[in-house]
Amino acid sequence: MDLKLEVVVLPVSDVDRAKAFYEKAGFRLDVDYVADDSYRVVHLTPPGSQCSILFGTGVT
Template structure:
């Protein structure tokens, strides 16, 4: 059985503000559907992704800004940083994790773990290893995104 991750219901406080933000980031608007004054669904897909986000009125009771560590992969972290910055998106510096792969010390773009191996080091991973360089940004509600540079996928991916 194939299971494909399709969509994340993202908690936001202002649907139009979130819509404008994700358009500015460069996500593709797929649907903006209003059924009533209590239900509106706005559906976006990141470029190149098969998984999408959806938000709106009557979509979730999760507090806005609750989602952290929403990972997107890019083939060139510096290029992604430049493009987002040029679009006016506040992004972190490019960084790598002291311990190597899979940075997991993030919350709203800030490091929350200072344990050995979980400290941000400014700049790309020294060997430019796949899965080793990152940048972060947050939407207007504080939902936190992590961009991770992947030049070569792990076997089986």
């Protein structure tokens, strides 16, 4: 069995600030989805990586 780490969920206190930080660091924005005030998910991938990060509001 070949196991791979594909997504890491990160806790953040400020979604917009975290998104700006990772974009400035060169991460590619894959998804920024807002359902309502209680749910938002941001998904970014670093250059050359098959593992991405996910954070947001209402994400556990």
